[in-house]
Amino acid sequence: xxxxxLKKLAGELNLSVSTVSKALMNSxxxxxxxxxxxxxxxxxxxxxxxxxxxxxxxxxxKTIAVVIPEVADSFFSIAINGIESVAQDKGYHVLIYxxxxxFLKEKAILNDFQSGRVDxxxxxxxxxxxxxxxxxxxxxxxxxxxxxDRVCEDIETAKxxxxxxxxxxxxxxxxxxxxxxxxxxxxxxxxxxxxxxxMEGYKQALADNKIxxxxxxxxxxxxxxxxxxxxxKNIMAQKKHPDGIIASVEKLTTTVYLVxxxxxxxxxxxxxxxxxxxxxxxxxxxxxxxTITQPAFEMGKAAATVLFKSLEKxxxxxxxxxxxxxxxxxxxxxxxxxxxx
Amino acid sequence: xxxxxLKKLAGELNLSVSTVSKALMNSxxxxxxxxxxxxxxxxxxxxxxxxxxxxxxxxxxKTIAVVIPEVADSFFSIAINGIESVAQDKGYHVLIYxxxxxFLKEKAILNDFQSGRVDxxxxxxxxxxxxxxxxxxxxxxxxxxxxxDRVCEDIETAKxxxxxxxxxxxxxxxxxxxxxxxxxxxxxxxxxxxxxxxMEGYKQALADNKIxxxxxxxxxxxxxxxxxxxxxKNIMAQKKHPDGIIASVEKLTTTVYLVxxxxxxxxxxxxxxxxxxxxxxxxxxxxxxxTITQPAFEMGKAAATVLFKSLEKxxxxxxxxxxxxxxxxxxxxxxxxxxxx
DNA sequence: CTGAAAGCGCTAACAA
DNA sequence: TTGTTAGCGCTTTCAG
Numbered sequence: 116x117x118x119x120x121l122k123k124l125a126g127e128l129n130l131s132v133s134t135v136s137k138a139l140m141n142s143x144x145x146x147x148x149x150x151x152x153x154x155x156x157x158x159x160x161x162x163x164x165x166x167x168x169x170x171x172x173x174x175x176x177k178t179i180a181v182v183i184p185e186v187a188d189s190f191f192s193i194a195i196n197g198i199e200s201v202a203q204d205k206g207y208h209v210l211i212y213x214x215x216x217x218f219l220k221e222k223a224i225l226n227d228f229q230s231g232r233v234d235x236x237x238x239x240x241x242x243x244x245x246x247x248x249x250x251x252x253x254x255x256x257x258x259x260x261x262x263x264d265r266v267c268e269d270i271e272t273a274k275x276x277x278x279x280x281x282x283x284x285x286x287x288x289x290x291x292x293x294x295x296x297x298x299x300x301x302x303x304x305x306x307x308x309x310x311x312x313x314m315e316g317y318k319q320a321l322a323d324n325k326i327x328x329x330x331x332x333x334x335x336x337x338x339x340x341x342x343x344x345x346x347x348k349n350i351m352a353q354k355k356h357p358d359g360i361i362a363s364v365e366k367l368t369t370t371v372y373l374v375x376x377x378x379x380x381x382x383x384x385x386x387x388x389x390x391x392x393x394x395x396x397x398x399x400x401x402x403x404x405x406t407i408t409q410p411a412f413e414m415g416k417a418a419a420t421v422l423f424k425s426l427e428k429x430x431x432x433x434x435x436x437x438x439x440x441x442x443x444x445x446x447x448x449x450x451x452x453x454x455x456x
Numbered sequence: 457x458x459x460x461x462l463k464k465l466a467g468e469l470n471l472s473v474s475t476v477s478k479a480l481m482n483s484x485x486x487x488x489x490x491x492x493x494x495x496x497x498x499x500x501x502x503x504x505x506x507x508x509x510x511x512x513x514x515x516x517x518k519t520i521a522v523v524i525p526e527v528a529d530s531f532f533s534i535a536i537n538g539i540e541s542v543a544q545d546k547g548y549h550v551l552i553y554x555x556x557x558x559f560l561k562e563k564a565i566l567n568d569f570q571s572g573r574v575d576x577x578x579x580x581x582x583x584x585x586x587x588x589x590x591x592x593x594x595x596x597x598x599x600x601x602x603x604x605d606r607v608c609e610d611i612e613t614a615k616x617x618x619x620x621x622x623x624x625x626x627x628x629x630x631x632x633x634x635x636x637x638x639x640x641x642x643x644x645x646x647x648x649x650x651x652x653x654x655m656e657g658y659k660q661a662l663a664d665n666k667i668x669x670x671x672x673x674x675x676x677x678x679x680x681x682x683x684x685x686x687x688x689k690n691i692m693a694q695k696k697h698p699d700g701i702i703a704s705v706e707k708l709t710t711t712v713y714l715v716x717x718x719x720x721x722x723x724x725x726x727x728x729x730x731x732x733x734x735x736x737x738x739x740x741x742x743x744x745x746x747t748i749t750q751p752a753f754e755m756g757k758a759a760a761t762v763l764f765k766s767l768e769k770x771x772x773x774x775x776x777x778x779x780x781x782x783x784x785x786x787x788x789x790x791x792x793x794x795x796x797x
Numbered sequence: 798c799t800g801a802a803a804g805c806g807c808t809a810a811c812a813a
Numbered sequence: 814t815t816g817t818t819a820g821c822g823c824t825t826t827c828a829g
Contacts (some may be wrong), residue, residue, distance in 0.1 A: 120806055131816045136808060146814060163571040167511040168806035171821050176508065178551075185537070192533045196526070199554045203561075208573070210519075211552045213540045220544075230504040232549070372740040394737060399713040401742030461822055472800045477824060487798060509822035512805050 119160045127160075128152055139164075175234050178208040179422060182224055182238040184216045184265075188365060189393040190411045191239070194263065197415025198237060205423050207234075216338065218243035225249045228258065234426055235259035237418045240267055242304035259425045259433060263418040264409075268308045273425070273436035275418045279309050282407045282442040283316030286361055286389045289405070291324045293387055293450050295359030299332045299350065301371070303364045313363045313391070332357065336367055343367065347374045351386070358386055365392040368404065388449040391442075402448035410440045460501045468501075469493055480505075516575050519549040520763060523565055523579040525557045525606075529706060530734040531752045532580070535604065538756025539578060546764050548575075557679065559584035566590045569599065575767055576600035578759045581608055583645035600766045600774060604759040605750075609649045614766070614777035616759045620650050623748045623783040624657030627702055627730045630746070632665045634728055634791050636700030640673045640691065642712070644705045654704045654732070673698065677708055684708065688715045692727070699727055706733040709745065729790040732783075743789035751781045 125132045130149070138145045138153035139162075145153075156162075170176045181198055183191050195211070202209045210233060214221040221241050226249060228236060236253070238260065247267045254260050254272055263275040290298050300317045304310045314333065321328050334350065336343040350356060351374050362368050368390045372382075380386050382402055389405045390397075397404040417438050425431040466473045471490070479486045479494035497503075511517045522539055524532050536552070543550045551574060555562040562582050567590060569577060577594070579601065588608045595601050595613055604616040631639050641658045645651045655674065662669050675691065677684040691697060692715050703709050709731045713723075721727050723743055730746045731738075738745040758779050766772040 122806075132806090133808075133817080134815055137815090140808090144814065149814080161567075161570070163568065165512070165806050166571050166573050167508045167517065168821090169808075170508040171506070171512055171823090172806085172808045174821075186527070186540075187530070187533045187537055189528070192528045195552070196528055196554065199527075199552065203554070209552050211536070211540065211550050213537065213544070226502075227504065229502070230507050232507050366736075369736055369740055376740075395707075395710055396735060396737050396741065399710055399717075399742055400737065400740050401744070403742070463822075473823080474801075474825080475799055477822095478799090481824085485798060490798080506822050509805090510824075512807090513822080513824045515805075 119162050120165065124153065124156055124160070124162060128156060170231075174231060175426075176208075176232060177206060178210060178233045179419070180210045180212060180224075180228065180233040180236040180238075182212045182214060182221065182236055184214050184239060184241050186211075186213060189395070190264070190365065190409055193393055193411035194415035194418075197412040197417075198419045201416055201419040201423065207423070214241045216241045216243060218246075222249040225253055228253060229256070235261065235422045237261045237263055237415075237422060239263055239265035240307075242307050242310075245306050259422055261418050261422050261433070261436075263414050265307055265309050271434045273418075273421045273433040275414050275421070275438045275440070276309070277409045277414065277442045278439050279312035279442075280316040280319075282391075282444065283313040283361070283363070284320045285316075285444050286405075286407050287317045287320035288324070289444060289446065289450060290359035290361070290387055290389060291320065291326065293359070293383070295357075295387055296326060297332065297355070297357045298326075298359035298361065299334055299357035301334050301336055301347075301360065301362045301364070301367050303336055303367070305335065310363060317361060336364070336370075340370060343370045344374060347371060348378065351375065351378050351380055356380070356386065360386060360388045362388070362390040362392075365390060365394060368392055368394075372400070383448065383450050383452055389444075397445075398447060400449070402452075405447045405450040406445050407442045408445055409442045413440050460503050461506065465494065465497055465501070465503060469497060511572075515572060516767075517549075517573060518547060519551060519574045520760075521551045521553060521565075521569065521574040521577040521579075523553045523555060523562065523577055525555050525580060525582050527552075527554060530736070531605065531706065531750055534734055534752035535756035535759075538753040538758075539760045542757055542760040542764065548764070555582045557582045557584060559587075563590040566594055569594060570597070576602065576763045578602045578604055578756075578763060580604055580606035581648070583648050583651075586647050600763055602759050602763050602774070602777075604755050606648055606650050612775045614759075614762045614774040616755050616762070616779045616781070617650070618750045618755065618783045619780050620653035620783075621657040621660075623732075623785065624654040624702070624704070625661045626657075626785050627746075627748050628658045628661035629665070630785060630787065630791060631700035631702070631728055631730060632661065632667065634700070634724070636698075636728055637667060638673065638696070638698045639667070639700035639702065640675055640698035642675050642677055642688075642701065642703045642705070642708050644677055644708070646676065651704060658702060677705070677711075681711060684711045685715060688712060689719065692716065692719050692721055697721070697727065701727060701729045703729070703731040703733075706731060706735060709733055709735075713741070724789065724791050724793055730785075738786075739788060741790070743793075746788045746791040747786050748783045749786055750783045754781050 121132045121135050125135045135153050138150045212224045218241050261273040266274045302310050375382055392406045393411050397406050421436050425433055462473045462476050466476045476494050479491045553565045559582050602614040607615045643651050716723055733747045734752050738747045762777045766774055
């Protein structure tokens with residue numbers, strides 16, 4: 116592909132390859148005039164360095180990896196924007212890998228990083244990830260791993276999260292304040308730390324308000340929309356159905372709404388709904404959805420920023436880098452009828 | 457990073473580097489036993505080849521690039537899933553680049569591809585792209601460029617699109633059939649071929665139904681939501697406001713809904729709305745949104761598939777690869793009151 | 798069937 | 814200030 120290389124430039128200029136190389140790196144060893152000659156010819160011939168030769172030599176790739184479960188979810192989409200914006204700024208390239216919530220895929224992907232393909236990774240683990248050896252391996256080799264959103268508690272490294280416990284507490288409290296006394300919590304995974312924190316926030320809020328929690332109010336959904344639909348329908352069809360629902364995962368919102376519609380459960384009168392969601396369309400839903408909005412862009416940006424810091428300073432200690440960026444409860448019609456905004 | 461390399465393996469096995477290399481590539485030149493010895497040691501030591509050394513030598517990178525305007529849009533998110541699924545299958549890596557609708561960024565990104573960093577690119581151009589020299593340059597060097605969704609008409613290469621003209625025609629016809637006589641068309645760009653095709657479909661449908669088009673019914677929005685909001689508000693505030701709206705871009709939907717809400721224009725009674733959108737939440741909007749749903753996943757998959765075909769067969773002619781995957785009009789409440797589903 | 802050697806394009810000691 | 818040289822780790826002739 117690339118036709119013009121250092122050798123060619125050197126030939127045309129009657130200089131050595133190394134001189135040209137140094138000139139292009141703006142080394143102080145090289146005279147101004149030589150630099151100018153080199154630069155101008157390089158521009159004229161549209162010289163573009165071969166990144167692989169350079170990576171091979173330098174042992175760094177100017178490339179980072181983003182490993183996430185899915186991208187068809189507004190959180191990760193927005194997070195990617197945050198990541199990419201700082202990567203582009205720093206002149207880094209971004210490889211993207213989707214695990215589709217598959218642990219083995221995650222493992223294979225991370226394993227490949229031992230090759231030196233990337234200088235670091237930003238990741239959100241799959242919902243299946245309990246064994247964390249594959250991540251531990253990387254970390255122990257000094258390879259920078261930054262978790263964002265879905266972290267592994269047992270691995271000591273940089274973590275960018277949102278205040279999952281607190282925001283879930285706040286959401287639950289909000290439902291209680293709105294008069295709910297039987298609040299269901301929709302979850303997706305029993306192992307994900309993020310799910311558990313949200314669940315804990317929910318439980319704590321109920322406890323603090325002297326509301327009894329039943330195990331039956333914890334509803335575990337799956338990746339299968341049809342299954343979730345039936346599950347929720349059965350629950351909402353009961354006489355004593357929940358009067359409040361917290362969907363701890365964005366994609367469950369649609370199902371909840373559809374079930375309520377089918378069963379003619381009026382929202383917010385019969386049941387009030389809050390969702391962890393970054394959907395821009397939340398406010399034009401029927402009814403407008405009360406959300407806990409995560410700082411997706413900021414989290415992506417923060418994760419990338421931490422990574423680049425550690426890449427720039429060799430002694431940088433990732434273990435101390437913990438950022439908790441708060442989510443926002445945005446109250447809309449799905450919990451408070453005729454709510455402004 | 458990578459500590460164990462060919463040399464190390466060769467040393468341990470008392471073989472030459474080249475023999476080990478061939479064994480790992482499963483060359484027929486190597487005896488079965490040697491292959492087994494090599495393979496087993498490689499596995500034992502967790503040998504992972506250095507991709508950059510290999511790329512440098514082979515002049516291919518097993519990496520492709522995806523260049524798109526944005527990712528916080530359901531179309532591109534889903535398309536990425538399609539692309540990634542086939543790339544992972546083929547053992548390729550995916551670099552992602554966002555142009556943010558910025559032509560100069562697009563140009564810089566593509567220019568870098570002359571370095572051999574990637575073996576091919578799947579792209580959707582920015583809305584600013586009129587000068588196409590940067591793309592032409594790549595193509596003329598035999599570098600595989602595949603367009604999807606937002607294509608450049610003047611460049612002869614593989615193109616994966618949806619039936620923009622026809623689906624827009626269908627949508628417009630649908631509005632006419634619902635009784636609309638003054639239909640506004642919301643567009644985003646005057647230069648994008650995809651926008652123009654959609655606009656042509658709209659115009660043709662109106663013409664075929666003997667409805668006069670006014671230039672005033674073509675509404676050009678921008679990236680600035682606040683601007684779009686005021687623009688639409690002014691239009692919808694008029695006595696003779698449109699009784700039908702086609703949003704040719706997903707992100708305009710929210711604005712349209714909000715304006716109608718604020719002005720108390722009842723949907724679909726006062727005004728009917730259709731949107732080009734892949735939002736999963738369309739059916740729980742207020743009211744449920746009639747959409748033209750693009751085959752985002754399929755388009756991404758098709759684009760990647762074509763690229764890999766051309767990468768696998770050297771004589772493959774990209775110019776002949778044109779795929780048009782149809783979109784679907786899904787009628788919901790925003791055009792037909794009390795519509796099922 | 799195996800090995801020696803050259804070289805992909807670049808960087809970085811070290812010399813001059 | 815510039816040039817010489819030796820690799821980075823891998824693939825690929827070409828010899829043995």
